Amino acid sequence: MRPILDDRLRAPEKRNPTMVPLKRRRVVSSCDSSTSDVSNTNNNRIKFQQQVLFLLERKMGSSRRAFLTRLGRSKGFRIEERFSESVTHVISENNSGDEVWAWLNSAQEEGGHHGQPPAPPAVRLLDISWYTESMHEGRPVEIQDRHTLQEPQQNAEELPLFSVPSYACQRSTTLHSHNLLLSDALSVLAQSAELAEDEGRGVAFRRAAAVLNFLPKAISAAEHLRGLPSLGEHSLRVVQEILEDGSSREVESTKQSDQYRAMKALTGIFGVGVKTAHRWFKLGIHTLAQLEDSGQALNHTQQAGVQHYSDLNQPVTKAEADAIGHLVETAVVAVSPGAQVTLIGGFRRGKVTGHDVDFLLTHPEEGKEDGLIFKVVAWLEAQGLLLYQKITKNSYLESKEGPSRSASTMDRFERCFSIFRLDQEERSEEGRSLDDGKETQKAWRAVRVDLVVSPKSQYAFALLGWTGSKLFERDLRRWAGHERSMSLSSHALFDIKQGKHLRADSEEEIFAHLGLDYIPPSGRNA
Secondary structure (H helix, E strand, O other), X not given: OOOHHHHHOOOOOOOOOOOOOOOOOXXXXXXXXXXXXXXXXXXXXXXXXXXXXXXXXXXXXXXXXXXHHHHHHHXXXXXXXXXXXXXXXXXXXXXXXXXXXXXXXXXXXXXXXXXXXXXXXXXXXXXXXXXXXXXXXXXXXXXOHHHEOOOOOXXXXXXOOOOOOOOHHHOOEOOOXXXXXXXXXXXXXXXXXXXXXXXXXXXXXXXXXXXXXXXXXXXXXXXHHOOOOOOOHHHHHHHHHHHHHOOOHHHHHHHHOHHHHHHHHHHOOOOOOHHHHHHHHHOOOOOHHHHHXXXXXXXXXHHHHHHOHHHHOOOEEHHHHHHHHHHHHHHHHHHOOXXXXXXXXXXXXXXXXXXXXXXXXXXOXXXXXOOHHHHHHHHHHHOOOEEEEEEEOOOOOHHHOOOOOOOOOOOOOEEEEEEEEEEOOOOOHHHEEEEOOEEEEOOEEEEEEEEEEOOHHHHHHHXXXXXXXXXXXXXHHHHHHHHHOEEEOOOOEEEOOOOEEEOOOOXXXXXXXXXXXXXXXXXXXX
16 A cells, blocks of 8 residues: 555646646745745755755645645755756656746746756756655655656757747837737737636736737747747637637627627726626616616716716827826926926827826925825816816825735825816817818817826836836736835835835836836836
């Protein structure tokens, strides 16, 4: 009879030989803290110095990896928490050799933090079965063919055409994409998932689309994407179908579905989120007209959204953003001389159109920005420039920020969500209508505008956080937490290991704190 422990650690009889592009996982797993008491630095407990093992968490799971790490160390094996040049054996479970090598290549692209993966055969890729047999014997057993993962045998022309770092914040992605047809298709699936409140699936498609937008040339075959981060089987199927047939049946079906179209229309109303739109959809409300006829009670924000629906769903041009910027600057100078105004969001990244306009306000003297939003809004209202406004007060307290509070996508600055009345003396042909054969034009349009006020000490973090893109910022926070043991928000950067906030007067300093090359706003269009 085999021991119970051996049954528990028994390796699966089959491994999937199909290469699946990897989603980058954090190397330092949850076993870091749980195994910290069993340190490899205690050489008296290490019996087998020649073998340096690294357990790959992918598909193994953090809790199982932690258990296997403790078990191996208790038997005298040297097991590293991080992959590094000293590792001689990589142990994985349910991974093919291609998958593990792709992971190692991904680690190499991310730089020295995880070490440079050596070329084969300097490191052996072994199945979990070798590890469990070694645990049973209490020593490293002889490596046989059945223990070894197949190493990739590739000709030079078969090697991947592209090298892509795993995190969007490591890549400079401009507005120009060579694969827009492909990334737009994945973005449709991402939006569909988000409208169905499946955030994880939505993020997965967004990451895949971002990788395609980063590539320096157009894709001609799906196999050229092999081994790239964030491109899973589903995304690859969509890409392959578009390359072969010109379109994806799934994407086209999604765009034509009643629910997708209804949810897009309803969430396009200012002040309406996914939950509210879904509730209305289940009541049979699919369009703006049906909502207006339904008698549904709307709050003040939603009433403004319905009233100005047409304008708010028209793209805002850079010229219109600049015109609004002039109005905001005039207001700021009038109420607080010396205060500064910066255009942020997509327009700062170089976009020529957007769905709204964002401005960051601050004052060179710390504390003088307090209450600034109320003064600016009062001035704008006195000039008849606001159709709607809602102010939120600053609720950020640095003393309560740190490891106990995870970084949030929402900041707590003093700010105003508003709808501007922008007078326009001249409109383009698209803005004109016909009435009894005569051209008429609306003298003004409604534009969404967000005004954010930051203290000078937090200005660099606010500027970085409000510039976007959303995925770039998400990956910045993910990088900070997973790779640097830090917590990043639009207010501050907290070093968890040191237990203190790291100060910065510029975006460049924040990137330096994070160990990243600085990427200017024009390269943050992930």
